[in-house]
Structures are given as structure tokens and as C-alpha cells.
Amino acid sequence: MSATATLPAPAAVPPPPPETVTVKVNGKTVQVPKTMPNWQGKPEPTTMLQAARVAGVEIPHYCYHDKLPVAGNCRMCLVECGTPMMGPDRKPVLNEDGTPKIARSVLPYEPGTPRGVIACATPISPGMEIYADSPATHQMREAVLESLLINHPLDCPICDQAGECKLQEYSVEHGQAESRFVEAKVHKPKAVDLGPRIILDDERCILCTRCIRFTKDIVNDDALGIVNRGSYNTISAFPGKAFDNNYTLNTVDLCPVGALTSKDFRFKMRVWFLKETSSVCTSCGTGCNITVGAREGVIHRFEPRSNDAVNGPWMCDSGRLNYKWIGRADRLREVRIGGRRSNWSTALREISGKLSTAPAGSVAIVASARQTNEELYLLKRLATRLGAITDSIVREGEADGLLVSADRNPNSNGVRLTGMAYTEAGIQLPKIAAGIAAGTIRSLIVFGEDVTAHGLDAGLLAKLDLLVVSDVLPNPTTEAATHLLPGAAPVEKRGTLVNTKGRLQKFNKAVEAPGDARPEVEFLQELVEAVAGPIGTATIEGLFNRMTAEIAGFGGVQWAAVGDTGITLSL
Amino acid sequence: MSFSIPAPLEARLDELVTHYPVKRSASLMFLHALQEHFGYLSNEAVEWTATKLGLQPVNVYELVTFYPMFRQEPLGTTHVKVCRTLSCALAGSGELRDLFCKKLGLDSHAHAPQTTPDGKFTVEFVECLAACGSAPVILVNEDLHERVSTSEAEKILVEGGRRSGSVGGSAAKGSANPAGK
Numbered sequence: 057m058s059a060t061a062t063l064p065a066p067a068a069v070p071p072p073p074p075e076t077v078t079v080k081v082n083g084k085t086v087q088v089p090k091t092m093p094n095w096q097g098k099p100e101p102t103t104m105l106q107a108a109r110v111a112g113v114e115i116p117h118y119c120y121h122d123k124l125p126v127a128g129n130c131r132m133c134l135v136e137c138g139t140p141m142m143g144p145d146r147k148p149v150l151n152e153d154g155t156p157k158i159a160r161s162v163l164p165y166e167p168g169t170p171r172g173v174i175a176c177a178t179p180i181s182p183g184m185e186i187y188a189d190s191p192a193t194h195q196m197r198e199a200v201l202e203s204l205l206i207n208h209p210l211d212c213p214i215c216d217q218a219g220e221c222k223l224q225e226y227s228v229e230h231g232q233a234e235s236r237f238v239e240a241k242v243h244k245p246k247a248v249d250l251g252p253r254i255i256l257d258d259e260r261c262i263l264c265t266r267c268i269r270f271t272k273d274i275v276n277d278d279a280l281g282i283v284n285r286g287s288y289n290t291i292s293a294f295p296g297k298a299f300d301n302n303y304t305l306n307t308v309d310l311c312p313v314g315a316l317t318s319k320d321f322r323f324k325m326r327v328w329f330l331k332e333t334s335s336v337c338t339s340c341g342t343g344c345n346i347t348v349g350a351r352e353g354v355i356h357r358f359e360p361r362s363n364d365a366v367n368g369p370w371m372c373d374s375g376r377l378n379y380k381w382i383g384r385a386d387r388l389r390e391v392r393i394g395g396r397r398s399n400w401s402t403a404l405r406e407i408s409g410k411l412s413t414a415p416a417g418s419v420a421i422v423a424s425a426r427q428t429n430e431e432l433y434l435l436k437r438l439a440t441r442l443g444a445i446t447d448s449i450v451r452e453g454e455a456d457g458l459l460v461s462a463d464r465n466p467n468s469n470g471v472r473l474t475g476m477a478y479t480e481a482g483i484q485l486p487k488i489a490a491g492i493a494a495g496t497i498r499s500l501i502v503f504g505e506d507v508t509a510h511g512l513d514a515g516l517l518a519k520l521d522l523l524v525v526s527d528v529l530p531n532p533t534t535e536a537a538t539h540l541l542p543g544a545a546p547v548e549k550r551g552t553l554v555n556t557k558g559r560l561q562k563f564n565k566a567v568e569a570p571g572d573a574r575p576e577v578e579f580l581q582e583l584v585e586a587v588a589g590p591i592g593t594a595t596i597e598g599l600f601n602r603m604t605a606e607i608a609g610f611g612g613v614q615w616a617a618v619g620d621t622g623i624t625l626s627l
Numbered sequence: 628m629s630f631s632i633p634a635p636l637e638a639r640l641d642e643l644v645t646h647y648p649v650k651r652s653a654s655l656m657f658l659h660a661l662q663e664h665f666g667y668l669s670n671e672a673v674e675w676t677a678t679k680l681g682l683q684p685v686n687v688y689e690l691v692t693f694y695p696m697f698r699q700e701p702l703g704t705t706h707v708k709v710c711r712t713l714s715c716a717l718a719g720s721g722e723l724r725d726l727f728c729k730k731l732g733l734d735s736h737a738h739a740p741q742t743t744p745d746g747k748f749t750v751e752f753v754e755c756l757a758a759c760g761s762a763p764v765i766l767v768n769e770d771l772h773e774r775v776s777t778s779e780a781e782k783i784l785v786e787g788g789r790r791s792g793s794v795g796g797s798a799a800k801g802s803a804n805p806a807g808k
Binding site: 278280281283285286288292294295296 | 670673682685686692693738
């Protein structure tokens, strides 16, 4: 070959389509990728369980979990399968009609008996047939379930897992109506105090080891193990050592049965009474997706909601348990003017009257990075109209390398995008303090922050003509307010947040705000329209779309496009 | 009780680790050595082993609870192991064990080895002692007794009652005071 004078320009080659393997699931032919992500997201040969999922068939399982190493110990996913028969010439043996002859899996020493393979750990091969619904598969499942239930207590009526228990679910599908068991059940420890947030019932445990693998491989805290292996094997921590990392409650979600229960939630509420609402955790800048479980206006639990772009299927214990303040008795529930109870229309009329006549530069606004984008956008409109100086408060902690972010504000990016604070939050606060001290700033609007802890002490606040404060819990700033507007907790309203990585996520309302308290967006919109003119939309969807069209950073995203798991912005 | 490992023992164990491709593989040898020295494996011994081998205590604890040969409590001065496997069971080892338990005031239905409150006897029901031809057999400390009759069992009890101060079983080599009394 001779060298050519001009090198051909590298053509834009589209990435090759993923290599596929053809398999049959319950008689249906499907093309599945040759490799699929394993628990760490790395490509590995596709397993039968994954292939069946591609075909829309869910194979029952206990120990298998998408995000944990495969253990293959519960045997629930046993299925009968077949592979193309090979002749001595290594060519497939064909039926008379030209289709490949399939050899069903059988016991080597008993060729008449079907042999199951565990779908969670067996890779597929070309031409494989998976019989997830065959009589032999059903028989294997029944036998495995019977064995798992041998020593399981029949305490479903008082078990916290009831209603979301895989043993119950599979018993409906594969269980036997009558027990053949006449012997005495093995008794194991009950109500074991495993750690500060977890109680373990060893008799309910089916030894799937999900909890052990989670704490070892995900949290890197190898705290749990199986002791007394044999008939009395039990999950345990080392004696005297509490199972106490910031992710222990995930083992309660992972536990397919009622063995691991949350001290916070156990015996509080039957799960089927809970109204579930998709939401986002607001305890730090990660914004883990959660499901809020509430009944009759009372929050009973937060659970992680799977989102691979943010938190996977996990969340931290501190975020999960950070809901008690929502129901606190001292929640702000009254509109107050000068410390006396008033009502929304009077308060908003007074505030807008004073703001409309305020000279430019005499108003300051301190927003919170715990507020939603929509609230911040409305505040920004107000600030623009008034020529107000704005800022928000930084809330820093320590990152744990897993889910907890160093930024303890859920919406620092929203504050930056809406322009309520610039790249660095908190730098305008001293200017605001100086302005109040000098008497140039006469009005201050504070949302969701206690400014007395950030350089604006009660003495300074007393100099103001107008101090509008909106918050959910009392603090020294709310005490000093001339106009106090009770706001809503995140679970009591709708809105969007942008996490530290630029994921724009929306959350929904699970319960009503107490007393006169209202979602901030509602009264802010009234106030902003009274001061700065109509916005032209009355819904949160419309407000969001208006905001994303106006602020380039949001990239024109429409509310409908955000979905339940959010959308990533390029920041 | 203060937990301390004599320097020669520690040196021997450190050397032992070098025999294995991964440290963890030395776990069983560590536990054997520590049980030989102390007479039983305390939680401190398990934690010490875990620290030495770069493991978590629960990893070592799993091993200790799995093997019947590892004890988590001190033994009595006379350790009676009664065989419960088939030949001995047919030849009346169950009755033999009941007799020991009854005479010593122990629970004959207990699952684990039991020690009398005075620390003189431990009675354990064990798997095959490999002397099926002369069932029923029992092992008293390190002495095998074959075709054990009730009268011989009673004799063993009397002898065991006289034995004191010294330590039963393999624990004798390392420490004169395994129970830490």
C-alpha cells in the first residue's frame, strides 16, 4: 500500500449499536443487550433476570437487588430454562421444521427431572429459552417459599412489613394454602436492639444478607454478619457494637421481610393507610428523591425514591428523620401585625402599600436557599421593582463522600440562578447591616432565615420601619417582625429546587399547612402583583414556565418536562 | 479482667500471618492459639484478632460462633464430651448425658455446652468421637472412656469433683488461670 497524499478526514462514526443476544422468555423472542450494568453500573454479561425484565417478565426474588452485589442465596429466582442442542460437530441440532432443538435443563443424574438455575446470577447465552411460567418453575418457587416459611412466625397482623412484604406478596402467588409443617419452629432472638435506629426480629429474617451487603459494600461499614451458622443462624452486629452509621435505615427498606424495622416508624401506622407523595429531601444540597408517607395530615415517614441521577435507591438517616419539626406545636400559624393577630388581606395590603411608596434603595431582601425557585423568582421580581439589595444565607456542613453534601441548603443553585445572591451568598449581609445602621435601609424582607444569627441583631432590626418576615418556626427574627407571614414546610407546598449538581427537581404537596399558614408562592404572588404589576399567570406551572423563559440558566425547560425524577441543567 | 497478650505469643502469631497470601486466612490459627492460651475466646480476643488481621470484629465473630470447637466462655476443670452420634445414641448416650446433667444440676435439654456454677464441670453433647465400635463413648478432658456404664459415669463425677485448681482440656498449656479468677 502506498501512502496517500491526503489523509481521509475521520468520519463522524455513530457509536456502534450495543451487541445483542436473542433469547426467548415465556415463548416470546426478545433481543437483549449482551452486557448490562451490574450493581456498580459496570457492564457485565446480562443475566436471565435482567433479560426477563427486558421482556417485561419480573422473576420473583428476595436476595437480588439491582444496586447490591449478587449473592444468589435465597433461591427464589430459580427458573427452568433451555439451551440450543449442539451436535458432535458443534452445529445446532435442528427440528424437522428447521428450528433449533432446545435441550431443557435437567438434573444430570436424573434426566427426567427439570433443573432450575438462579436467574439472578446466570448469564444468558444465544438462543436460550427462559421458562419463567412453566409448571416446573412454579413448583420450584413453591418449594423454595415453603422452605423459607418453615421457621417464619405467622405474626403478619402485628408486623410492620405487612402490606409491603415480599413474603406476603409471593405467598399470594406461589404459596400453599395449607402448611405441611407439624414440627416445632426454631426460635431465635426477638426485638434485638441492633443500633440506635434499628430493631431486628431474627425469627422473621430469611437470611438474604441484603443488609450485610449494603452496609459492607455501599456504606463501607462492615458491621453486620451471620453468626451461629446452622439451624440457629442469625444476623448480628458484634456484641456491644451498635449498628450506627448514617445510612442504617436503608436496611429497613432493603429488608424484603419484617426482620429489620425502624424504631421511628414501627407500630406507628399500617402502611396501607399511608398516602404516598413524591417529593425531594430538603436537608442538604443533594436533593435525594423521597416518598412522603402521610395520613390525615400527619407525616409518618420519608422513604427514598429511586433516582439514579441523584441518590440511587438510598438516602441518609439524618435526612430521613428530619420531618418531626413539621408537626411541631409551636409552628407559626397566625398572620401577625406588630405582634397581634391579623389576616392575610390586611397584612398584604399594608405591606404592599408601604413597599410601593418606598424610595429606591431603601429596601433589602434576605431570601433563603431553602426556598423554591418559584418563590425566589417572585422575590427577584419584587427586588428589581424596588431596586432592593438582596442576599441569602450560607449553610455549610461536612460532606460524607456518599450522599450528604457539604452544602446544607437544598437550593443554593436556585438562589444563584434567580440572582437573589451571586456566586457567593452572604457577602451582601454586612452591607445590609451597614445600611440599616446608617438609616438608608428602612424596610427589610426576610424569608425562612433567622438574620439575628447572621449579623443583623435585634437592635438593628428595631431601627427598621418595616420588617416583613415569613417563616415556619419561631425565632428571634420572627419575634421582631412588624409583619409576620406564616409559611409552609416543603411537604406542604409544590415547587422546584436545583441541587448542587444542577439537577432541577420538583416536589409535591403531601399535607396541608397548619392554621393560616400558606405556601409562600401564593401570598408572594399577590404581594408582587400588587407592588410590581400583574405577572399574567395564576398557576405554579405557568410561573415556572415564565421563570425558565426569562432566566437563561434554566434553559427554557417546561414544567411538564421536569418529570418525577428531574432534569439536569448545564450550569 | 485486663486483656493482654504475652510478647512471645504475639511474635509467634505475627510470624504466622506471613505464611498466608492474605492476612484474613490466618484467622482460624489465631483463634486456636488464643483459645489455647486463655482457655476460651473473649470478645476482647476476637477484637484483638480483627485488629491484627485488618478485619472488622463481626467477621471474626462469625467464625467463632460457627465452629463448635471455639468457646466463648471458660470451661469447667472437668470437660465431659458425650457422643451423640448414631452408634452411641443407640447404645444409650442420651441417658448418659441426662445422668451427668441430673447429677450436676444442669438442663438436659440445653443446646450449648453447660458449665456448673462452681466451675468444676462442663457437659457437652458432641458429634462422633470416632470410637463407634465401643459405644457409648465419652471424652473426659483428653481421656477417652469406652463402653461407659452408669457406674463408670458416677466414678468420673467423683474424680472430677476432687480435681481442682488445675485446668481441664487443652487450655492447660498457656495459662494457669483461664477463667480469670
